[in-house]
Amino acid sequence: MTVSEVDCLSTQGIAKDNLYSYLSDVLLNKDIELHERFRALFTLKNIGGQRSIEIIGQGFDDESALLKHELAYVLGQMKDKAAIPILISVLDNVQEEPMVRHEAAEALGAIGDESSLCILEKYKNDPEKCVSETCEIAIDNIKFETLRNKGISSEGQSSFSSIDPAPSLATKSLEELECLYLDDSRPLFERYRAMFGLRNEGSERAVEILAKGFGDKSELFRHEVAYVFGQMQHPASVPALIKVLDDKNEVGMVRHECAEALGSIATKECYDVLKAYSNDSNRVVRESCLVALDMYEHENSGEFQYANGVNNFNDN
Ligand SMILES: [Fe+2]
Ligand SMILES: [Fe+2]
Structure with missing residues (x-):
């Protein structure tokens, strides 16, 4: 059953x-x-x-x-x-x-x-x-x-259904958000606020700025970028997500989040990459690809909900 x-x-x-x-x-x-x-x-x-x-x-x-x-x-x-x-x-x-x-x-x-x-x-x-x-x-x-x-x-009401780790910043321009987002001398809480502000803005330009965050020194920060891409489901983020998943030197927590984001975006290209990494030597990555493939099927099945009463799975 x-x-x-x-x-x-x-x-x-x-x-x-x-x-x-x-x-x-x-x-x-x-x-x-x-x-x-x-x-x-x-x-x-x-x-x-x-x-x-x-x-x-x-x-x-x-x-x-x-x-x-x-x-x-x-x-x-x-x-x-x-x-x-x-x-x-x-x-x-x-x-x-x-x-x-x-x-x-x-x-x-x-x-x-x-x-x-x-x-x-x-x-x-x-x-x-x-x-x-x-x-x-x-x-x-x-x-x-x-x-x-x-x-x-x-401040900081989210337009997404998830409860965010920090409230989004809405009152700044894209340039101001980018500046704060990439400034690693600022507290992570503030940089997360800029990250969620960029997510809410939602444009391709915002995706490009967010992808720069994959170069940050904090793995926590990098994994949150992938999480945000999973929420946005913007196809422009796919190349950056694949590049990070491909990188065997990247930590499992970040690669795992990229896999889940690709499952949520769910294009054919995402499917092929997830299939390829479903035997990865890192258990967290491997399992994430298998769960992401299930999400892919859900996204392409026309099912209204991923599970009983749930509209969007990948909000970690
Ligand atoms: Fe996660
Ligand atoms: Fe997390």
Whole structure:
């Protein structure tokens, strides 16, 4: 039974308990193909609530860093404070893959609750750069959001459905955004704000500017550029994404994000490249290509949703 068939059953009045137990069985079963488990995850995200959060939390006992980082991502996007203790324990586990801990820190920032500041401060000097930099951005984001909630600021509303790690900048010209975006003497939080401003602008010129970010020294920054390209789904970004995926000297976290972006853009050229790297020696890259090929099929199938109630998958 596929997740979309479950969708059908649920609309026919099948008990919600059965739906949860089906989704839990799919998500937590290491023998099921990863793309099916991803679809179950995104269905749980859409259902929401405590029970979904508990099931997603059980998934951290897995060997796939790709799956675990996606669990953390989804918990952040659900923006439910009930997920905070799970995310804290993931970030606090220094044996865990940096890419997963990074995503847990980013998710705490996305939930935006001041109670997470303490753990984020604890790891803002973590030896893993992608973790420490994420904590720094998440701290700035929570402080910004706190001011916004108090009505002191109303900036940075996103035109995309995702909760961004930093609010976009809307009030500047493309040239001003480019300047700030590429200035590595400025805090990452501000540069991310410029990045999301460029994404929202959406033109081919904005894509060209964003692609320059692949030359940045921060791998976290580079992976976010690929993430933004996945959201924009602009064909002009395809050559830059392929170039980075092709680069075996690039870190897995960045190449993985390029693969997912190509799955989301979903042209024939993207398909060929994803097929070619679906046997890559790096597990995160290989698994990302397989999941991205499933996204490609979804994008080209005319299916309305990737999973039950989900319009856009690649928002990590
Ligand atoms: Fe990430
Ligand atoms: Fe990712």
